[in-house]
Amino acid sequence: MDMVKAEGLTYEYIKTIETDHGTEEEKVLALNHLDITVEKGSFIAVLGHNGSGKSTFAKHINALVKPTKGTIWVNGFDTNQEELVWDIRQSAGMVFQNPDNQLVATVVEEDIAFGPENLGVPPKEIRKRVDEALATVGMSEYTTHSPNRLSGGQKQRMAIAGVLAMKPDCIVLDEPTAMLDPVGRKEVMQTILRLNKEEGITMILITHYMDEAAMADDVYVIDDGNLVMHGTPKEIFSEVEQMKHYGLDVPQVTEVAYELRKQGIDIPKDILTVEEMVGAICRLK
Amino acid sequence: MLRDITIGQYYPAESIIHRLDARVKLVITFFYILSLFFVNTFVGYLFVIFVLGLAVKASKVPLKFMLKGIKSIMIIILFTAGINIFMTQGDTVLFQKGIITITQEGVFLAIKMCIRLILLIIGSSILTLTTTPIQLTDGIEYLLRPWKKIGVPAHEIAMMMTIALRFIPTLLDETDKIMKAQQARGADFDTGNVIQKAKRLIPILVPLFISAFRRADDLAMAMEARCYHGDENRTRMNEMKYQKADYVAQVCLICYLGVIIALRVAAAKLPFFL
Known part of the structure; x- marks a missing residue:
């Protein structure tokens, strides 16, 4: 079964604009007929510039936003059905951008316990889940600390642990590294990759960092609410010009390869990592 | 500078x-505070100080920590003392000049008031210093539960307190940041009189409020995403259970209150300076 399946997913909202003649209402199409299928256990990245609708898509997976038209099934549950909301939110956890604004409690373990407590899990089982989740993200030594003293990367890992304790099948991460320093970004990305590989949790990463998207199995590019590109990172990033057209970058080495090709040097266009680049250059005559 | 505030510090x-x-x-803290207003003799205060001293010793919290809390309300203590010294009418006049009259009764009352306030602060800070905010809010939630039937939102109050405690340091950091950003652009927070200083706080409060609302919005969504739906069918990881020590503590409280009442009854027979 597919983890997430969107068919003709459309979301409109009314925006009021202040003009000289009073307020005007304008319909904004945030998502336009999106068809996306995410297989269980995969790691996908959703790219798009600011305001492209990628966050709106993420909120649909958690039933925080309901589609105007079309349907989205999460773990087989239709988000349009009110009574399934809690099942959906349990199967698809969500990690947000701002590490400070998603932590509820003043002690790390209490915050991790927040999700399972809401689900009505028995106390002993919660204890077990909290310890497991903290161990999984490598934060066991901070169990009784206050989140205020933690770094941004640690807070985001804590947020991931909070979702893990709810035993989800899928985690949606809405720009989880946007407010972190390079060290924090690395910590969070390693955690995401490990959870995907070892625990088989489906990861849906909304991001605008290209090198993060390069780690995914599949990449979707959303532009002004339309799904414009879909493929493996290699397929997507080799289209340097198309990516630039959508206001997106490609990983630095891919761009170097692109420029080298323009100069007539025979180098593959789908280079994503420095190692690949080194290999390709060494093979040059 | 803002980090020195010790409210709710564990x-x-x-x-x-x-x-x-x-x-x-x-419950003990509640009755302790009540008892402070019941004691009216120096002998009584001596007894309270003795009991409090035992509690401080048993809590293993350095006394220095408790006294920190007093420093911040020193002005209030001095102000109360001042009012009591100058405003109390009495028979034994110690000093008189113009409209200022200081009586013996006033001096005694002022000293008693100061002791009372200091004991109040130390006593309640034992509670906050030895109890994590989570335990505290859980305790309040539990104690308020019987009143739920008449519409007291026990769970909601506890949740709001938790969130407030969680965000106090975050918002203090933010205030610091906003102040620094404005100082960097030439704002001056240190000179001028009280009114001028207060006026200069407005440009800090506006962005602070806006950011607090934004945070609240984010947090509400994050809580919803984690299946929060009030206290219906909600379980707790750490359930509260009474231990043997808790029963002993309750017995101690009853004994303490007994002594306080006995001292109050006996107060009538004591000389006034005790």
């Missing part, structure tokens, strides 16, 4: 007081 240690149930500690 001092981690392994002690009997730390292990006591939050509900018991809340």
